[in-house]
Amino acid sequence: MQTLEVALGERSYPIHIGCDLFSRADLLLPYINRRKVVVLSNTTVAPLYLGMLRSTLEKAGIAVLPIVLPDGEAYKTLASLNKIFDALLGAHCERNTTLIALGGGVIGDMGGFAAACYQRGMPFIQVPTTLLAMVDSSVGGKTAVNHPLGKNMIGAFYQPKLVLADIASLDTLPDRELRAGLAEVIKYGLIRDPEFFAWLEINLENLLARDRGALAYAVHRSCANKAAVVAADERETGERALLNLGHTFGHAIETGLGYGEWLHGEAVAAGTMIACELSRSLGWLTQDQLLRIKALFVRGGLPVAGPKLGAQRYLELMRHDKKVQDGRLRLVLQKGIGSAELSDVASDAQIACAIDNACT
Numbered sequence: 001m002q003t004l005e006v007a008l009g010e011r012s013y014p015i016h017i018g019c020d021l022f023s024r025a026d027l028l029l030p031y032i033n034r035r036k037v038v039v040l041s042n043t044t045v046a047p048l049y050l051g052m053l054r055s056t057l058e059k060a061g062i063a064v065l066p067i068v069l070p071d072g073e074a075y076k077t078l079a080s081l082n083k084i085f086d087a088l089l090g091a092h093c094e095r096n097t098t099l100i101a102l103g104g105g106v107i108g109d110m111g112g113f114a115a116a117c118y119q120r121g122m123p124f125i126q127v128p129t130t131l132l133a134m135v136d137s138s139v140g141g142k143t144a145v146n147h148p149l150g151k152n153m154i155g156a157f158y159q160p161k162l163v164l165a166d167i168a169s170l171d172t173l174p175d176r177e178l179r180a181g182l183a184e185v186i187k188y189g190l191i192r193d194p195e196f197f198a199w200l201e202i203n204l205e206n207l208l209a210r211d212r213g214a215l216a217y218a219v220h221r222s223c224a225n226k227a228a229v230v231a232a233d234e235r236e237t238g239e240r241a242l243l244n245l246g247h248t249f250g251h252a253i254e255t256g257l258g259y260g261e262w263l264h265g266e267a268v269a270a271g272t273m274i275a276c277e278l279s280r281s282l283g284w285l286t287q288d289q290l291l292r293i294k295a296l297f298v299r300g301g302l303p304v305a306g307p308k309l310g311a312q313r314y315l316e317l318m319r320h321d322k323k324v325q326d327g328r329l330r331l332v333l334q335k336g337i338g339s340a341e342l343s344d345v346a347s348d349a350q351i352a353c354a355i356d357n358a359c360t
Helices: 025-031 046-059 078-090 105-120 131-137 167-172 175-192 194-208 212-232 239-244 247-257 264-281 287-299 311-318 348-358
Strands: 002-006 013-018 036-042 063-069 098-103 124-128 142-147 150-157 162-166 331-334 340-343
Touching (some): 025 046, 025 162, 036 046, 036 078, 036 105, 046 098, 063 078, 078 105, 078 142, 098 105, 105 131, 105 150, 124 131, 131 212, 150 247, 162 167, 162 212, 167 212, 175 194, 175 212, 175 239, 175 264, 175 340, 194 212, 212 239, 239 331, 247 264, 247 331, 264 287, 264 348, 311 348
Parallel strands (some): 013 162, 036 098, 098 124, 124 162
Antiparallel strands (some): 331 340
16 A cells, blocks of 8 residues: 655645555544444445445444435536435434545545535545546545536535545446546646656556556556645645646536536546647647647547537637636646646637647
């Protein structure tokens, strides 16, 4: 097992990365204040891992209240959030009851938001079971639900007490979900870690083959990058915005097609390629660098072209992005491999041209 820390003063917390961690009560108990916990999961993950986690906790004398929601981005809504509150209130959960989010990014985001709101804040633990959640959404305290007009538009910054990433849980992850997670892994190489990008070029097939050593390294390196960024800019007033490479375009894809049609990582991959095309057109990225980035996404089985929603529809949806400032779109753009910048220099016409060139 390897351990990282997200350094946020009194709100600092560890990220444990390893195999067979669901049986490690000693890792969980320091962050559980009462003899009852709530475990939030979904209909896909619960049959696989809820029993294992529940057994570990109950053997340690902790009663478990399970809350199991339908699986999918389409259920990341205020209605689902209210179902969580109904269960918490129905079981007379207190402010110090710990909520454990067991699942992918949707469960982690909703669990964290529910924990932030219930009785004005209850402790919660992230137990991610997808690659994307391990390397991105479980770390950093962003919690939210979707709105028909925009993804993750209703939420809060609320840090977990612990992140427990069990690499063994990736054994059951569908291939499509594994590939989607790679989009967020590649992102770290692009925005701030060129050596990691080069490592990914050599080791991508090992990740796709689910080599546990390669996966553990990729998760650790990704989390180390994110932890450093979050520690420096928890509330996304500066550097943390770079973690949204491809997300402004990607969220437009997810909202425009309907939540769940494309996985988040698939939309981020296509959105990253639009951002890279715009970067190339501005002279910030060479054609060779663009092709190198595209080749890695292709090898990962990820889309490198967005759907043809029409440039104006993309721009309309992107206006709801949280990085819009004074009505101007601010986009994360590439300045080579391993360097990115948040910029509003591109005009709507330039953005529309990049969209048309990078969508099919």
